[in-house]
Amino acid sequence: xxxxxxxxxxxxxxxxxxxxxxxxxxxxxxxxxxxxxxxxxxxxxxxxxxxxxxxxxxxxxxxxxxxxxxxxxxxxxxxxxxxxxxxxxxxxxxxxxxxxxxxxxxxxxxxxxxxxxxxxxxxxxxxxxxxxxxxx
Amino acid sequence: xxxxxxxxxxxxxxxxxxxxxxxxxxxxxxxxxxxxxxxxxxxxxxxxxxxxxxxxxxxxxxxxxxxxxxxxxxxxxxxxxxxxxxxxxxxxxxxxxxxxxxxxxxxxxxxxxxxxxxxxxxxxxxxxxxxxxxxxxxxxxxxxxxxxxxxxxxxxxxxxxxxxxxxxxxxxxxxxxxxxxxxxxxxxxxxxxxxxxxxxxxxxxxxxxxxxxxxxxxxxxxxxxxxxxxxxxxxxxxxxxxxxxxxxxxxxxxxxxxxxxxxxxxxxxxxxxxxxxxxxxxxxxxxxxxxxxxxxxxxxxxxxxxxxxxxxxxxxxxxxxxxxxxxxxxxxxxxxxxxxxxx
Numbered sequence: 001x002x003x004x005x006x007x008x009x010x011x012x013x014x015x016x017x018x019x020x021x022x023x024x025x026x027x028x029x030x031x032x033x034x035x036x037x038x039x040x041x042x043x044x045x046x047x048x049x050x051x052x053x054x055x056x057x058x059x060x061x062x063x064x065x066x067x068x069x070x071x072x073x074x075x076x077x078x079x080x081x082x083x084x085x086x087x088x089x090x091x092x093x094x095x096x097x098x099x100x101x102x103x104x105x106x107x108x109x110x111x112x113x114x115x116x117x118x119x120x121x122x123x124x125x126x127x128x129x130x131x132x133x134x135x136x
Numbered sequence: 137x138x139x140x141x142x143x144x145x146x147x148x149x150x151x152x153x154x155x156x157x158x159x160x161x162x163x164x165x166x167x168x169x170x171x172x173x174x175x176x177x178x179x180x181x182x183x184x185x186x187x188x189x190x191x192x193x194x195x196x197x198x199x200x201x202x203x204x205x206x207x208x209x210x211x212x213x214x215x216x217x218x219x220x221x222x223x224x225x226x227x228x229x230x231x232x233x234x235x236x237x238x239x240x241x242x243x244x245x246x247x248x249x250x251x252x253x254x255x256x257x258x259x260x261x262x263x264x265x266x267x268x269x270x271x272x273x274x275x276x277x278x279x280x281x282x283x284x285x286x287x288x289x290x291x292x293x294x295x296x297x298x299x300x301x302x303x304x305x306x307x308x309x310x311x312x313x314x315x316x317x318x319x320x321x322x323x324x325x326x327x328x329x330x331x332x333x334x335x336x337x338x339x340x341x342x343x344x345x346x347x348x349x350x351x352x353x354x355x356x357x358x359x360x361x362x363x364x365x366x367x368x369x370x371x372x373x374x375x376x377x378x379x380x381x382x383x384x385x386x387x388x389x390x391x392x393x394x395x396x397x398x399x400x401x402x403x404x405x406x407x408x409x410x411x412x413x414x415x416x417x418x419x420x421x422x423x424x425x426x427x428x429x430x431x432x433x434x435x436x437x438x439x440x441x442x443x444x445x446x447x448x449x450x451x452x453x454x455x456x457x458x459x460x461x462x463x464x465x466x467x468x469x470x471x472x473x474x475x476x477x478x479x
Contacts (some may be wrong), residue, residue: 035230050242
């Protein structure tokens with residue numbers, strides 16, 4: 001697999017309309033040579049899981065600024081697992097309080113990015129995660 | 137159970153994974169295609185092309201809905217969508233955003249949407265689009281909508297792949313000279329003037345109709361003793377592309393486009409053109425494959441030193457590109473005719 005073939009879904013679940021962060025990340029991943037499927041605002045977990053399946057992505061990035069991450073993320077993880085995509089690398093960005101990060105990681109989220117994260121770091125982490133998946 | 141069997145049994149994750157294998161041209165993907173080919177040839181491939189921003193994705197979204205919930209009481213059809221967006225010429229990456237306009241379709245298990253990056257191909261499709269459409273065909277989608285890269289004037293590969301090609305225009309995109317230029321408008325089986333709620337729609341429509349009149353003078357609506365109406369061209373005069381208005385964000389005019397797609401499918405089948413197009417398509421696919429395989433095989437057997445030497449000559453402008461190609465070809469030919477000489 002080369003970088004060209006990494007496919008990433010960038011999705012914004014929930015009801016907040018702030019998609020700047022999602023777009024910045026989508027653009028950075030594109031510039032790093034990845035194929036980014038961008039689905040736009042106000043996606044339900046079901047829509048995200050369905051897109052992840054049809055597009056056979058290696059990774060899913062969820063951007064959440066509404067504070068609803070503790071209900072949206074578990075649902076996405078559950079749906080991905082139910083459809084046989086537990087190997088997909090899920091990362092979360094947005095406004096996520098420090099105290100929630102361990103619980104998200106417990107669910108299988110590979111990384112959580114807050115404001116000020118450099119896009120280069122996201123790109124590096126993602127390449128690492130896709131090329132070296134965790135032992136099942 | 138292998139991937140192919142799972143796909144034939146209707147497993148959507150297996151289908152998605154197989155599409156990836158085919159797109160990446162892996163040995164598994166190639167083998168699966170070989171086995172699936174016997175199950176292809178059933179789907180109606182409909183291409184949707186046009187300039188960037190004319191509303192192709194929104195139209196595809198609405199068309200898929202129209203075929204899933206037909207207003208005329210016909211049976212709903214399973215729909216697959218292949219949406220191609222350009223790859224960056226610099227990074228090779230891509231931002232595939234066609235799904236943004238297709239959110240209405242989510243939750244319907246009988247719609248399968250797949251985004252594709254063009255990966256450097258220039259004709260408006262990706263190199264693997266034909267192969268992916270074959271896999272979707274074998275997976276039992278009788279209607280496959282293929283949305284091209286936003287196309288300008290000469291990205292016409294879609295006409296070779298699709299049975300029915302829809303060219304989407306919108307008001308304010310140029311005068312009637314644009315409309316009689318060769319290229320994209322020539323390939324249209326159905327012309328759609330989208331965003332028809334915008335000013336200038338009459339001008340666009342008139343330019344397109346005038347262009348059609350130049351090409352199909354017999355179909356002129358004022359002509360005497362035309363047996364059939366404009367919308368139902370008589371078989372002997374061929375198919376005259378209808379010009380249809382739409383406002384795809386609101387779904388207006390979409391039922392008429394869906395009906396035109398059905399009509400065009402029937403026309404192709406009853407006139408024998410379906411088989412003819414199929415034949416041309418497979419022929420050009422075989423030719424392209426032969427060229428590709430021959431070039432690759434020949435290149436693999438070429439003496440690297442000779443290649444570099446010849447290329448240096450070219451770089452220093454001692455020989456022209458054509459001379460360089462001929463030198464290398466000559467060398468390879470003499471080696472194949474005297475295989476013992478090299479040893």
